[in-house]
Amino acid sequence: MGSLERSKKKVQLWKKAIFHFLLCFVMGFFTGFAPTGKGTSMISSRNIAIPKTPHESNQTQPSLNMLHHARLESETFNKPFSDETSATTTTTTVTSQWSKLNDTRHSKKVLTEEEGEEEREDQEQEPEGGNDEFLNPRRLLIIVTPTNAKDKKRGMLLKRLSNTLRLIPQPVLWVVVEQQIEDSEVSEILRKTGIMYRHLVFKENFTNIHEEVDHQRNVALNHIEHHRLSGIVHFGSLSNVYDLTFFDELRAIEGFGTWPMALLSANKKQVVIEGPVCDSSEVMGWHLKKANNLTDERPPIRVSSFAFNSSILWDPERWGRTSSVQDTSQDSLKFVRNEVLEDETKLMGIPPNDCSKILLWNLPLST
Numbered sequence: 001m002g003s004l005e006r007s008k009k010k011v012q013l014w015k016k017a018i019f020h021f022l023l024c025f026v027m028g029f030f031t032g033f034a035p036t037g038k039g040t041s042m043i044s045s046r047n048i049a050i051p052k053t054p055h056e057s058n059q060t061q062p063s064l065n066m067l068h069h070a071r072l073e074s075e076t077f078n079k080p081f082s083d084e085t086s087a088t089t090t091t092t093t094v095t096s097q098w099s100k101l102n103d104t105r106h107s108k109k110v111l112t113e114e115e116g117e118e119e120r121e122d123q124e125q126e127p128e129g130g131n132d133e134f135l136n137p138r139r140l141l142i143i144v145t146p147t148n149a150k151d152k153k154r155g156m157l158l159k160r161l162s163n164t165l166r167l168i169p170q171p172v173l174w175v176v177v178e179q180q181i182e183d184s185e186v187s188e189i190l191r192k193t194g195i196m197y198r199h200l201v202f203k204e205n206f207t208n209i210h211e212e213v214d215h216q217r218n219v220a221l222n223h224i225e226h227h228r229l230s231g232i233v234h235f236g237s238l239s240n241v242y243d244l245t246f247f248d249e250l251r252a253i254e255g256f257g258t259w260p261m262a263l264l265s266a267n268k269k270q271v272v273i274e275g276p277v278c279d280s281s282e283v284m285g286w287h288l289k290k291a292n293n294l295t296d297e298r299p300p301i302r303v304s305s306f307a308f309n310s311s312i313l314w315d316p317e318r319w320g321r322t323s324s325v326q327d328t329s330q331d332s333l334k335f336v337r338n339e340v341l342e343d344e345t346k347l348m349g350i351p352p353n354d355c356s357k358i359l360l361w362n363l364p365l366s367t
Contacts, residue, residue, distance in 0.1 A: 139251045140171045140231030142224060142310060145238060146216035147178045147186060148209070153365060155185050157238035162193040168247045173229065175200065177216040198223065214333055217303065221332035225313035232257075233310050235303040239364045246359035249350045250307055256340055258283060258306040259350040264363040275305045276347070278355025283347045303333070304362065306340050306347075 143165060147154055158176070165172055173196050178186050180201040190197045202219050206212035217235060224233065232250050250257065260275035277285040286301070311318070313332060340347065349355030 138169060138171060140173060140229070141168065141247060141250060142173045142175060142229060142231045142233045143236040144175045144217060144220040144233060145177070145236050146213045146220075147176060147238065148212070149179055149181055149184070151238075154238070155189060157365065158186065158189050159193075161236065161238055161240070162189070162195060164242055164244075165195050166193065167244055170196075171231075172196065173198065173231065175220045175223065177202070177219050179203075179205075179212075217333050218331060221313060221336075224310050225332070228314055229310055231310050232307050234307040237304050237362065239362055240304060241361040241363055243359040245351075249352070249359070252352070253307055253309065253348055253350075255312070255346055255348070256306065256308045257348040257350050258301075258340065259360065260287065260356060260358060261302060261305045262358045262361045264361055266363065266365065273358075274302060276344075276349060276355065278349035281349040281352035281355055283344045283349050283355070285344075301337065301340060302362075303337070304360065306336075308336055308339070312336070312339070 145158075145161065147158070151157070162174070165174055174190075174193075175198045176186060176190060177200045178184065180203050187199055190199055200219055200223055202215065204215065206215065221233075223229075232253050234250060246259075249259075258276045260273055260278075263272040263274060273287050275287055276283040277287060351357055351359065
């Protein structure tokens with residue numbers, strides 16, 4: 001019996017403890033819903049934080065106004081009419097400030113968008129001029145230069161001409177021809193120029209210097225035809241002196257082009273003009289070496305006085321050749337000369353606006 005009474009007392013103690021715990025919990029729970037005083041108000045018109053972006057401000061402003069109206073309605077029963085008036089005034093002031101802030105940010109946003117549109121338009125316009133060079137790439141200029149190992153000034157003249165060619169906008173190919181000899185300085189000079197080049201050699205021996213030079217030019221033309229190098233061919237002598245605009249005019253040639261050349265002499269105080277006589281870019285005739293030489297209908301033309309499209313060397317249908325395959329017995333240089341002198345109407349005078357302008361001088365310095 002004693003043990004039963006002790007167990008009943010323990011159960012009653014646990015029941016009392018649980019009852020007291022639940023009672024305190026319910027009291028604390030409902031106490032949290034009790035209204036607070038004025039000093040502990042969670043919302044104050046002086047502690048409104050300004051949002052960082054216009055989008056957030058548009059969403060925050062209506063909620064703040066609702067909170068202000070809720071607070072005013074709750075305090076209407078405990079405040080005099082003067083407090084309600086001051087609260088309304090405060091709400092109106094905050095609303096006006098928000099409106100001004102939104103207007104300012106909206107105007108800044110509009111200006112930023114307009115500036116961005118102007119920058120995009122400028123960027124769209126800039127590539128139009130910059131892409132001209134990409135859409136219309138420059139033609140390859142093929143400069144053919146024969147050399148003579150007996151010329152003591154050959155190295156100096158090669159360096160001088162290479163300095164001129166380095167100033168020309170790319171692409172430029174320099175084809176240099178010489179007789180095959182040991183310990184030639186030409187290869188070393190060409191490697192140091194920084195110019196794209198082809199160094200050609202031949203084994204034949206000549207006693208006539210003019211025949212040797214013509215043979216070198218034919219070797220270069222055979223190389224161009226064999227490899228089908230597409231570009232404008234110009235025979236650039238080591239004694240030539242150029243105006244750099246001359247090379248820009250060469251790239252405008254479609255078929256054949258020609259120009260006047262001034263022949264200078266280091267010992268004689270005179271200048272001889274050779275080449276075409278033009279009316280604008282149309283070739284009307286040729287300068288004669290002697291004023292009384294009226295019977296010379298087809299005067300000899302210097303190879304440095306004309307240039308041509310290299311496709312004439314392998315396109316028989318377009319240029320009237322019998323075969324596109326180069327024949328060793330065929331004189332390509334002679335063919336080109338005949339083509340230049342045969343029909344003056346197909347020649348383009350350089351420069352086009354004033355063909356009488358001198359852009360090339362020949363000053364022999366070789367010994």
